[in-house]
Amino acid sequence: MKNCTIDLSSLTPEERRQFSENPGVLSFDCPEACCLYMRYSSDRQTEQSIEGQLRELVAYCLQHDLRIAAVYVDRAVSAHTSMAKRAAFQKMLADSKRSAWNTVLVWKLDRFARNRQDSAAARAILIKNGCMVVSATENITNSPEGRLLESVLEGLNEYYSEDLKQKIKRGNRESALKGQALGGSVPLGYKIEKKKWVIDPLTAPLVEEAFTRYASGETAAAICSDFNARGYRTSKGAEFNKSSFKNIFRNEKYIGVYKYTDIRQENAVPRIVTDDVWNLVQSRLKDNAAAPARGKAKAAYLLTGKIFCGKCGSPMTGEAGTGKGGGKYNYYTCANRKRRHACDKRPVPKDWLEDIVARDALEALTDEIIDYVATVAAQQSEDEISQNTNIPAIQKAIAEIERKIRNLTKAIEAAGTAPDALVGRIAELESQKKGLQGQLKEAQRSVMPLTKEQVVFFLESVREQAVPLESQKYMLIDMFINSVTVYDDEPGYLTIKTAYNLTNLPGKTYRIPISKDKTVFGFDGECTTITI
Numbered sequence: 001m002k003n004c005t006i007d008l009s010s011l012t013p014e015e016r017r018q019f020s021e022n023p024g025v026l027s028f029d030c031p032e033a034c035c036l037y038m039r040y041s042s043d044r045q046t047e048q049s050i051e052g053q054l055r056e057l058v059a060y061c062l063q064h065d066l067r068i069a070a071v072y073v074d075r076a077v078s079a080h081t082s083m084a085k086r087a088a089f090q091k092m093l094a095d096s097k098r099s100a101w102n103t104v105l106v107w108k109l110d111r112f113a114r115n116r117q118d119s120a121a122a123r124a125i126l127i128k129n130g131c132m133v134v135s136a137t138e139n140i141t142n143s144p145e146g147r148l149l150e151s152v153l154e155g156l157n158e159y160y161s162e163d164l165k166q167k168i169k170r171g172n173r174e175s176a177l178k179g180q181a182l183g184g185s186v187p188l189g190y191k192i193e194k195k196k197w198v199i200d201p202l203t204a205p206l207v208e209e210a211f212t213r214y215a216s217g218e219t220a221a222a223i224c225s226d227f228n229a230r231g232y233r234t235s236k237g238a239e240f241n242k243s244s245f246k247n248i249f250r251n252e253k254y255i256g257v258y259k260y261t262d263i264r265q266e267n268a269v270p271r272i273v274t275d276d277v278w279n280l281v282q283s284r285l286k287d288n289a290a291a292p293a294r295g296k297a298k299a300a301y302l303l304t305g306k307i308f309c310g311k312c313g314s315p316m317t318g319e320a321g322t323g324k325g326g327g328k329y330n331y332y333t334c335a336n337r338k339r340r341h342a343c344d345k346r347p348v349p350k351d352w353l354e355d356i357v358a359r360d361a362l363e364a365l366t367d368e369i370i371d372y373v374a375t376v377a378a379q380q381s382e383d384e385i386s387q388n389t390n391i392p393a394i395q396k397a398i399a400e401i402e403r404k405i406r407n408l409t410k411a412i413e414a415a416g417t418a419p420d421a422l423v424g425r426i427a428e429l430e431s432q433k434k435g436l437q438g439q440l441k442e443a444q445r446s447v448m449p450l451t452k453e454q455v456v457f458f459l460e461s462v463r464e465q466a467v468p469l470e471s472q473k474y475m476l477i478d479m480f481i482n483s484v485t486v487y488d489d490e491p492g493y494l495t496i497k498t499a500y501n502l503t504n505l506p507g508k509t510y511r512i513p514i515s516k517d518k519t520v521f522g523f524d525g526e527c528t529t530i531t532i
């Protein structure tokens, strides 16, 4: 059952007035419905007001034939506020599971999360729920390389997914990486020291407690609300929710197992939970496993915002239709055709086109490109950490204290005596240094820079696939494809003109036959590159 009205209570009357001219832009009953996410932070001079953001978002929707099904606003929330504290953002993520919209439209991508790691995590949730994030103002040609790290992180999230673990071929390099912590989040109870997992004495007792309580019959919901009430937070600093416990209870690291793609090593990680407790928890989980929720299956249109009609230049939008036999089909249709019937460009089957575009992107993964992407992504990761954490500031402060200590020590050596005042001052500085080192450790615990080697390794594994895995299509398209323009060719053929995101990849135009049997569309037929 759908809501009959769109909740605009998060907007002021002035802001709401913007809809009076175009009330039709509000609708939840449209396959191309989106939600708006707006955030206004008080700590920036150049910040666009909610009213201003809204104006541009509505204009974008009108231009792209999108309908607005929901509006989420976080007001006066700083860019540095963690995702967990942004109530509207959290609600938007939760709603994405079963909502009428399949696109989150933002004024700028920086509205979305304070850093790319958070953004990637949120986007991974949305993608899983069949939703995309689109920026209304950042033109797809704007600094495309700036989004590389985000794409790589998203890809890495998928890389760890069950599906992929079974499919990725094992390389010799993996043995070198075995037992080492790769980039990504650190599970509660552990921290990383010298690239190895070690027990974190601060949080490991929480893990133990959660397991023991669940094993003895308490519900995850009860443990969850108790943990939150006591002020405990997940490894990412967020409040606990039901799924955080699901992840904790299923994580074999807690019984010492290290898993990396298809490698499974016993006793490779320090154990937090005993086998007895683990087994009890697993059998309870099994009993409690409810039938999977059957949400309305939504198709994620991977080319949203990137695909254009070759006939009239309008954007093409995703559309679901029912075939003669009752089967469901998803297409990309020219927005101009759909809205005003002013264009006769034929619709293009969604999965077929996405497959071709993803395969084309996969071909872009040469050694040179991999090296380039890895260099840029690792650099961005480093910049991210220096801009969004206080690690550099703490390191600077430690260096300054060390310098002072050295100078005082030198002075004492030169004088040949050690006055009490100087000795006391050195002790004071040493204690300050210790405090700062503790802070540094804490700050470093939550972030792991992505290294160039990790990205190279990951992209090489992607390249080993003959065809892109379902889970990698979005990453490939997001990372490499800037725009795709689709032209009707002579009957049975389609011409595709592609512009890539990387400045060192020249655009390409190719034509491919369209198979009549929509179930066997493929790239294997003839494919002629006609211009470069």
Ligand SMILES: [Zn+2]
Binding pocket: 309, 310, 311, 312, 313, 314, 334, 335, 336, 337, 343, 344, 345
């Ligand atoms: Zn058109």
